[in-house]
Amino acid sequence: MDIDIILAQAEIEIKEIGSRQELEQLRLKYLGRKGVVAQLTSAIPTLSSEERASFGQRVNSLKNKLSLLLEEKEKKFETGSDRGDRLYFDIGMPGIAQDIGHLHPLTQINDEICAIFNRIGFSTLEGPEIESEYNNFTGLNIPLEHPSREAFDTFYLKDHPKMLLRSHTSPVQVRAMKKYKPPLAVIVPGRVYRPDAVDASHSFMFHQVEGFMVDKGIKFSDLKGVLDLFARMVFGDDIKMRFRPHFFPFTEPSVEVDISCIICKGRGCSVCGRKGWLEILGAGMIHPNVFKHVGIDHKKYTGFAFGMGVERIAMLKYGINDIRLFFENDMRFLKQF
């Protein structure tokens, strides 16, 4: 066997190994009692005398070189420049899962909406879900036996006449304006109920966020400014907003607010019904009759109010097409948010 070839092969083998164990095996292979060098040495007596000297020298030199190579490799393991299998690490393995839970998407949207208004000075206030007919209707200038009540079909309580499940968060306007004096800026999140049969876009229970501001000199243009800020913060800076005249008994003037469709950017698609606009909330200047009911001088104070459906905003923002998903609580759904 050619000693040079042995050396070259050993060099490659030493270079490739990654552990001390393998190093030890190589040491045995080459320098062990029955190793390659030992075998070569044992062959010396069989050679002719003139061959013996030079072959002996070359075996010796091989032995020295191998020892050096193994020693160097050993040192590499020690200094850590090649620490081998003991510290073998694969970053491709999954991280140890930290089991973090998820807030419900409605809570996330709700919190996002409230946080925006909190930042511009609105306080959060909540009200009860069981309400009086007065706070839900009369105090909000929705007279009994008026067709405007039809938009607010309502669950009534069986054993308590004139008590109901609030059909909107607006009764908190009446409560807050009676309890606190202006200036007022309030944001009201909450559950509301209407007797709508459940389907992909209807639910007998849903969530609203109501906001209102009362002070001297509050103008319709302020409503526009505040809502414009809100729409851009929720849906992005490139969103367009428009006010459409509408009717609500508790505001005058009243508007419905549309944003340019976030799916098609206003070109018209199935989500916006090819209109290019999406209705996101109702708003207006608080009706003088509401001020009269709560005892605020409507000659001195003005105010605006607005209300929106949280499910609607969440569906638009997340691209959810069935409202029932919010209440099924499928873990695979919840964990997406």
Place this chain on the structure above:
Amino acid sequence: MKFTYNWIKDYVDIKFSPEKLAEKLTMVGLEVVSLEHRDGDSVFEVEITSNRPDWLSVLGIAREAAVIAGVGLKVKVPNTVRKLRRLERLAIEVADKKDCPLYTARILTGVKVAPSPGWLKKRLELIGCRSVNNVVDITNYCLFELGEPLHAFDLDKINPGKIVVRRGKPGEKLVTIDGTLRSIGKDSLVIADTVKPLALAGIMGGRESEVTYSTTNILLEAAVFNPVLIRRQKQAQAVQSESSYRFERGVDAGIVEKASRRAAELIGEVCSGKDEGFVSFGLTKAKEKPVTLSPVNLRDISGIDIKIPKIKEILSGLGFKVRAKGKGLLAVVSPSFRQDVSLEEDLIEEVIRIYGYEHIPASLPKVLPAVTIKDNKALISEIKNILTGLGLNEAVTYSLIDSKILKSFAPLLRPVELMNPLSQEQGVLRTTLIPGLVRAIAYNLNQKQDCISLFECAEVFFERDSLPCEEPNLGLALSGAKKMLLNESAVKDELGMLNLKGIIEGVFMRLGIQAYEFVSHNHEPKADIYINNERIGWMQMLSQGLLDAVGIKGKNVFIAELSLKKIILFSHPEKKYRPLPKYPGIIRDISFILKKGESVKSILSALKENGSPLLRSLKVVDYYKGKQIPEGYRGLTLECVYASADRTLTEEEVAPVHSIICALLKEQFGAQMR
């Protein structure tokens, strides 16, 4: 409400395309929800808000279109200045003018009832109204065109001489044109002759006196009825018609006579009917009550300065009479068809709506309110965040529930019942959050989810002292096993009572609640939860009966419900710093086996008491059952930390205390050291 483009063009010369008209109408408040091109015309459908009954007519929409286009109406409404021929052979008696402020009748003779001509049929059919015969179609045509519902009776089926508008009498019945036999009580308003009721006022005519192909003489009714009465009647009779839809919103008294005349003219043209004359009873003109409009107020409320001539132009275009009142104020009189306008704010809306909301600038309110209202929202948000941090997912479940299911979960509390539930499945308000969460667990198990951990923060409702009450609760539910891939191996940990306890303790700890206690009896998997010795909740493994009730098989579910109100009450969100230990402690572990009867809690408290003050902390660091532990026993390892606030302890100081602890374990609790 539907109308067509050509019909509008009968009233106003508009140059816009149907699409442009749709857009412009939408932007003044007449939201066009559909636009269809059919048979050489365009059919619009608009959503009409309940304050604008005047928009329930082609004329009303044409008025709006005229203002948008900046042109006048082509006056086609028949004008009433022409002298009316008074009808002598018919008297009108109205029992109560509140029920019927205005009633008019007209008699037409020699009418040839036949199918309608093509133009009439087409218009009605385009807007979705079925053609009946020429007379009925003309009354409907006028209803849609002018917004005044009309009714034609077969004059020869009526006892002659008198029309009576009165309440129903006990036991009276009427078959309406839809073939329904209806009972009429004193709450119903009827149109009657001297003998019998002929029609349900404002809602539907009677079958007996309806116009048929054999009719030759007709009585044409045009009236105004009390909106509330019509609304109640509509609800009581469970019937909705184009007439009742308009009457309950309020029709324009000013159009009544014109509509009657318009119909008479069409009946003359189309059916050769001869107009025999007209008789009316009641108010024809309402008193004019001018509303003052201050352009300054308009500017202050809207945020835009609109010049007086522009204000006048808009309001006059909409049919208001405007005159200057001095001091820069305007006196504005509403037309009869705008009963919805009675305040200055109403006028301001009219002006800025037509001026265009898009021209109003966006500003931000100058004054930020000084009042800050405190509420629990922030703390509830924090609790939710703690729970998600502990690995739970937030659920939102329905507050309405089937009373039977609720009863199996919470038999003691009386729920609040709904008067008008959608179904029995949602008949009552829940007194507990658990059924909703357990159903969500069942749903997820069906979806083959193997580790389900849910919570909900929501109101529960109950009857107390005959009052409906509500309070916020926190519900928790766990089921399945947590599978974790660790550094060395994979672990599967079945979720159970101690997971639930740990979660609740985690919440308490973060909220600064220390004086809490979990109390159970007989070592059953259920416990009551106390804070400051007040019971604020409970936890348990769901019973087999309830698992069966919700259809969960082969899985355990662990649930807890706590009063959020109480948690909030007992929480200490204000934190106070305690100095860190200055001197290192000495740690001693004790491993022993123990009979299962002893509660670890009582052992820990006895040891703490006896190890005080040097024994600073004591915790269970290992717990094991297995082959090396005898049956009925469990193995525990306690870690004892001895420390002092003012010095470094020596072995000599700690040894006697630790011996006491070990002796106590052996003697009092029968522990066998390992």
